[in-house]
Amino acid sequence: MNDLQAQGRACYKRGDYKQALAHFDRAIGRAASVQLLDNRSACLEKLGDLPNALKDAKTAIQTHREDPTGYLRAGRILVKMAKEPVALEIYSHGLRSVKHVGQGYEILRNTHKELLDKLSPPRSLDPMSVFPREIAEIILKQLSFKQNMAACLVSKPWCLFIRSCPDLWRHLDLSQARRKVRSAFISRAINIGRDKLTTATLHNLWDFDKALRALVLHTPLTTLSLLENGLLGDNLTKLLTPAKRLTSLSLASKMAFPADEIQHLLHPLAAHLESLECHLNEILPLAKMTDTLESLQTLKMTFDSCQHLQHFFRSEVHERLPNLRSLTVHGRESGRSVHTGRIALDACTNLTYLDISLPTISLRDLRLPATLQSLRLAATGIASTSWPAPLPPPTFPMSELEELNLEIGHMGLRGALRFLDHTTDGIRHLRKLAVRGAEFHSMHFDGLLAHPHLANLQHLHLPGLIDCRDEDAVKIINAMPRLLSLDLSETKITGVSVRxxxxxxxxxxxxxxxxxxxxxxxxxxxxxxxxEVQHRMSNGEKGRKVRY
Known part of the structure; x- marks a missing residue:
């Protein structure tokens, strides 16, 4: 066999490829080896029989996967067959299979690099080095915190650039986490965003205590939202006590706190907390729930029951919350009519936004400040809103009101008209009026359109006004020529009104x-x-798709 191989090589050197091929065929017939297969493949390549030459090269690879000879031969033949991408894959496979030692591996690596450079675009550039920094940051802001962490692994220049963009690391948002988030991910996120991470939304954590403790201790956390983590009571209080920079705290609606425990939670945060959102399973006087929160500007409270809601306001709100600017009070449906009691807010001279959603609302017991700019009143219960007749003396100084949103069932139009009639100073700045789910009465409808407080109205929302027809829509358009937006969803208007x-x-x-x-x-x-026209049908009807 050695003699036949030597004779074949001698013929190959003289250029007698056919005779060399005959010698190699006889040698392979006796005992095939990688060298013999490579020699015969070289002869076939010289004779122009590239498919059979490639077949021998592949057989050499299968015979000994750790020998670089077959990979080199197969790649060379594929390049001649104008299949450079396939040749690159062969070289890449060889680099993974061949031992990282010896001259053969070095030749394979260099050949792979040369072909890779050849196949790369002639002007292949790193986009991070071409785009202006502002454009690159806008692109990266479309990625999540986790995706930006993965992008740091692309290359060292990418890592340095992405880590130098503080806006990418300010918010650790886990609200969409489908699987349990492990502590290793939290640790890496802290290491990357350490001095820049100021906002965290935590959900579905593997080890909640460990993750929250690490964030509080190692990041300048100012805003924290906890979603369905189920951690209650003293344990949460201990974890949040070191958070001296925390200004905003939001506890998910499913994390119902006993009202007597909220005081222990808020006590270490009282000096710097500016925004609070929480859900309480019972109502206690505000004085028993918290000390004076001088920095608090936004408060959103949700109660499981509205029974004795007046207890919450037993202590004057303006004394406990002197700088309150936004207040949201939501009470859940209790299954029966509940008298919520007096809600006195007229002394809150900094309050500009008020959102009250309760099973029933009685204007007789509602006292509002003159500084309100946005007001939402929603009655969610069957009994709806109580509008005493006759109404008490005017108690609604609404001179600064810009937005009024009423969701008060069948009393909607009549209630809105009476509310507007009983304002002490008149509403000079009202720009938006929304009355949802009201029953249509032509007298109240005409009176509302002609009301002097609506002369400068720019946004009118009347969804659910079922009996509103084309002639009524025309009245609206003619009476309010300054309208920028109009919502007549769930009405009986036709294309005539649209035109x-x-x-x-x-x-x-x-x-x-x-x-x-x-x-x-x-x-x-x-x-x-x-x-801009918004038109969707919730009953599954489909029409011709039209793009804006």
């Missing part, structure tokens, strides 16, 4: 969701006029 509304020069947004009488052609025409 009339579009003729209004100032109108920019029109919402007509669940309006079954409106044809798709009217919606398409309105969008062609440059008006």
């Amino acid at each position: 009339h509304a579009i003729k209004q020069q100032n109108l920019q947004h029109l919402a007509v969701n669940n309006c079954s009488e409106i044809g798709i052609d009217a919606i398409a025409w309105a969008r062609e006029q440059g008006v």
Whole structure:
């Protein structure tokens, strides 16, 4: 066999490839080896029989996977066959299979690099080095915290660039975590964003205590949101005590706190807390729940029951919360009519936003400050809103009110009209009025449109006004020429109203969701006029898809 191999090599050197091929065939017939297969493949390559030459090269690879000879031969033949990408894959596979020692491995690595450089675009550039820094940051902001951590592994320049962008590491958002988030991920996130990480939204953690403790101790945390982590009581208080920079705390609605424990939680945070959102399973006087929170500006409370809600306001709110600017009080449905008692907020002279959603609301017991700019009143119970007749003396100084949102069931239009009538100073700045789910009465409807407080109205939302028809929509458009947006969802208007509304020069947004009488052609025409039209049907009806 050695003689045949030597004779074949001698013939190959003289250029007698056919005779060399005959010698190699006889040698392989006796005992095949990687060298013999490579020699025969070289002869076939010289003779132009590239498919058979490639077949021998592949057989050499299968015979001995750790020998670089077969990979080199196969890659060379594939390049001649104009299959450079396949050749690159062969070389890459060889680099993974061949031992990282010897001359053969070095030749394979260099050949792979040369082919890779050849296949790379002639002007291949790192996008992070080409884009302006501002554009690159905008692109990276579309990625999540976890994705930016992965992007740091692309290369050292990428890692240095991404870590130098503080805005990418300010918010650790785990609200969409589907699997348990392990402590190793939290540790790496802290190491990367350490001095920049100021906001955390925690959810579905593997070890909640360990993760929260590490964030509080090693990051300048200012905003914290806890979603369904189920940690209550003294343990949470101990974890948050070192958080001296924490200004905003949000506890998910499913984390119901006993009211007597909220005081222990808030005591170490009282000096610097500016925003608080929590859910309580019972109502206690505000004085028993917290000390004076001088820095608190935003408070959102949700109660399981509205029984004795007046206890919450037994101590004057303005004394306990002197700088309160935004207040949201939501009470859940208790299954029966509940008298919520007096809600006195008229002394809160800094309050600009108020959102009250309770099973029943009685204006007789409601005292509002003159500084309100946005007001939402929602009655969620069957009994709806109590509008005493006759109403008490005017108690609503609403001179600064800009937004009024009423969700008070069948008393909607009448209630809105009476509310507007009983304001002491008049509403000079009202820009937005929303009355949801009201029953339609033409007398109240006409009175509302003609009300002097609505002369400068720019946004009118009347969804759920079931009996509103085209003639009523035309009245709205004619009476309020300054409207920028109009919501007539769930009404009986047709394309006639849409066309009339579009003729209004100032109108920019029109919402007509669940309006079954409106044809798709009217919606398409309105969008062609440059008006943003919102039209969706919740009953599954489908029409022609139209892009803005």
